[in-house]
Amino acid sequence: MMQTLTVGLSDRSYPIHIGTGLLSNAALLAASIPRKRVAIVTNTTIAPLYLSQLQATLREIGVQSVEIILPDGEVYKTGETLNLIYDGLLTHRCERTTPLIALGGGVIGDMTGFAAASFLRGVPFIQIPTTLLSQVDSSVGGKTGINHPLGKNMIGAFYQPKLVLADISTLNTLSDKELSAGLAEVIKYGLIRDLPFLEWLERNIEKLLARDTEALQYAVMRSCQNKAEVVAADERESGERALLNLGHTFGHAIESGMGYGNWLHGEGVAAGTMMAADLSQRMGWISTDDVLRIRDLFLRANLPVVSPDLGIDRYLDYMGLDKKVEGGKLRFVLLKQVGVAALVSDVPLALLQQTLVACCSKGGPGTNWLHEDK
Numbered sequence: 001m002m003q004t005l006t007v008g009l010s011d012r013s014y015p016i017h018i019g020t021g022l023l024s025n026a027a028l029l030a031a032s033i034p035r036k037r038v039a040i041v042t043n044t045t046i047a048p049l050y051l052s053q054l055q056a057t058l059r060e061i062g063v064q065s066v067e068i069i070l071p072d073g074e075v076y077k078t079g080e081t082l083n084l085i086y087d088g089l090l091t092h093r094c095e096r097t098t099p100l101i102a103l104g105g106g107v108i109g110d111m112t113g114f115a116a117a118s119f120l121r122g123v124p125f126i127q128i129p130t131t132l133l134s135q136v137d138s139s140v141g142g143k144t145g146i147n148h149p150l151g152k153n154m155i156g157a158f159y160q161p162k163l164v165l166a167d168i169s170t171l172n173t174l175s176d177k178e179l180s181a182g183l184a185e186v187i188k189y190g191l192i193r194d195l196p197f198l199e200w201l202e203r204n205i206e207k208l209l210a211r212d213t214e215a216l217q218y219a220v221m222r223s224c225q226n227k228a229e230v231v232a233a234d235e236r237e238s239g240e241r242a243l244l245n246l247g248h249t250f251g252h253a254i255e256s257g258m259g260y261g262n263w264l265h266g267e268g269v270a271a272g273t274m275m276a277a278d279l280s281q282r283m284g285w286i287s288t289d290d291v292l293r294i295r296d297l298f299l300r301a302n303l304p305v306v307s308p309d310l311g312i313d314r315y316l317d318y319m320g321l322d323k324k325v326e327g328g329k330l331r332f333v334l335l336k337q338v339g340v341a342a343l344v345s346d347v348p349l350a351l352l353q354q355t356l357v358a359c360c361s362k363g364g365p366g367t368n369w370l371h372e373d374k
Ligand SMILES: NC(=O)c1ccc[n+]([C@@H]2O[C@H](COP(=O)([O-])OP(=O)(O)OC[C@H]3O[C@@H](n4cnc5c(N)ncnc54)[C@H](O)[C@@H]3O)[C@@H](O)[C@H]2O)c1
Pocket: 043, 045, 046, 049, 072, 073, 074, 077, 104, 105, 106, 107, 108, 110, 130, 131, 132, 133, 134, 137, 138, 139, 140, 141, 142, 143, 144, 152, 153, 170, 171, 172, 173, 174, 175, 178, 181, 182, 265, 266
């Protein structure tokens, strides 16, 4: 059964359709593609899996497609690769009304969205996310962009899609490691604002790992519901939206510091969230049992809970470029309780240093108090 949510942004509102077999659903695409031509941006891994299926569906509604096939990997989320999209669009004489379809994970979605925001000063954009992470997070909300060697997603734009089509069937070809990476962002929603969902995840994480379709569809739907509510309330991150960044101040430092692609985004988010949990405990807000509860769920999802030892100075350097920095001061998303997050600007440096030492040490968060390991 297909479910549909709406991201409510007045005249820029758009639907998120979630279900199986949606890549073959011509009617859904027809509703958002008034023109006879689209450009599909994808990569060398996804093209052989899903490109011809999507093109056949488009042909059913009389739409021809040009294809732009990029190299695969976070390491290619760069200005050079963005130029390959512009090259393709210009070579194929795409126009202001030619929609760009992102067919792929978050890397393809973020880059295609930025190309759509900037090509001819803005063309229509459709997200067809094919990883769990992109279905639960990156395809919704309009953050688009590319990385810089000094930091993640440093160049970009807020640019909303016209449609998000999350076909759960595509998750069958995803690797176990990528599926787990997506679960990090799913768990995030439970931690920041949806305790009942966190409890559901604690009961159902093994079903998700086993790719139970019903469980996956529920997790994608509930995640998108949370994200859509936050984005509708604060599209450009002047307040509440920053909470979606739980674990990302640390996680982005890990991704940049370790070299893009060596730690998956979701893996950085999991380890980074453990650092945020550890810091929340040091601030006196959550208990050691809470930290261990979070750690247990990440471990069950096959995610890392110990961060790489970049050294305190390198962590501070990378985190100093975080987009939440204000007046030169770091701001962290921390947990006031499990299920309730807040943006905090007055973290004592000594506590931050303790977290950086504790979470990069052998046992990881929690173990330095309890000397307990799994
Ligand atoms: N815009 C946002 O709000 C937002 C939110 C979260 C993450 N992100 C960004 O998203 C990126 C991570 O996205 P991701 O985790 O999807 O990684 P990804 O896009 O690199 O995809 C992961 C891997 O899976 C492959 N793949 C994709 N779909 C597949 C399928 N169905 N079957 C088999 N293989 C498939 C890809 O080719 C790639 O090798 C990061 O750059 C991150 O910064 C953005």
